[in-house]
Amino acid sequence: MSVSDIPRTATTRDVTEINRTAILDLLRAAGPISRREIRERTGLGSATVERLTQALIEEGQIEIAGLDRSSPGRPSSLLRYVSTGRAILAIDVTEANARGRIVDLAGTVLHEQYLPFRFDGSDPGAARLDGLLELVDTLVSGGQGGSGGHGGSGGGTPVIGIGIALPGITDDGHVTKASELEWRDVPVADILHERTGLPVLAENDANATVYGEYLHGAARGEESAIALVLGTGIGAGIASEGRIHRGFRSAAGEVGYLLTSTASFSRYFTDHGDTENAIAAELAAWVDRGGPHVDRRIGPAFRRMMTAVEEGDVVAGQARDEFFDLIGLVCAAISVVIAPSVIVLAGAFGQYSALSVDQLSRRLIGRIPSPPRLVASSLGFDAAITGISALAIERARGATYLV
Structure with a gap:
């Protein structure tokens, strides 16, 4: 048996991340609920639920949403997932323009903006990259323009990640070939990360489209x-x-x-x-x-x-x-x-x-x-931007599953 054939053993950190994901998924789907119900529905122990929920509260990912008085004895706190305090920037790039959306972690669209590319006789591939960077700068800085800097906000909501859908072969954030954009070997995720300081997910637009339709559309x-x-x-x-x-x-x-x-x-x-x-x-x-x-x-x-x-x-x-x-x-x-x-x-x-x-x-x-x-x-022409929004939200949530 080769080393690659040996099953990987989950570390303590892996287990913690999986348990955090289970709690967050449950609260997103069924919250607000109490810690007792979290224990019953996830099978996690009391100490684990107490420790992880307290950490998630301190991180701002969940919050207390009142008291549960349905059971006898001392009321317990109800917890709910916080989706409105943070956002991601989703971008759909075509040959002619870039379209950006600020979306909170529940998928609600907070702001949208188009930017037609200005070619003006310049190199078309460079013009598209310049236009993309201009749109990112504008939206990450809250619609006020500027250089973008590290981190930022869209309309007052902190942007914590970027997802971008592109027409071309995109592998691990690197556009190996996009004839439509006249890009070849463009490390677009690295460029945007350097520009903003934010984590960046770059994906082929057809992949983003099928994911959007799979989650919210015809599939x-x-x-x-x-x-x-x-x-x-x-x-x-x-x-x-x-x-x-x-x-x-x-x-x-x-x-x-x-x-x-x-x-x-x-x-x-x-x-x-x-x-x-x-x-x-x-x-x-x-x-x-x-x-x-x-x-x-x-x-x-x-x-x-x-x-x-x-x-x-x-x-x-x-x-x-x-x-x-x-x-x-x-x-x-x-x-x-x-x-x-x-x-x-x-x-x-x-x-x-x-x-x-x-x-x-x-x-x-x-x-x-x-x-x-x-x-x-x-979903029509919203399919790709809907799909890349969902993918970027999943990454921003740091979801980890046992597979």
């Missing part, structure tokens, strides 16, 4: 789910049993790199994969070329193509069929490998969700075993 209650996101490009987020599946180097879900045929072996793919190139080619006629820079995003081009279809454009109708053939191949491939119970169509699919569900369902039925249920996103 709620499902055993496993995939969010297929049509935006700047196309990507998939995978969730199973309450967790995001990131894969080796966090590259799971890069479905734009699926190969379309054996002819794909005559080429190499770097910035964009074979499937994403094929989809972009079908939508090329509907790319917006009238702005200061060509808008090559797949999502907007898809919507313009669908408008042309509605107007009776025959060429657009043919392109629509080819587009859904390609998306159907993506759904078939991920379905036979992952076998999700549901695929959530997110991003630019939203405006044409019923049609998209119908088009893709007809392409899957009878062609793969156990086709998943296809549904439209219920």
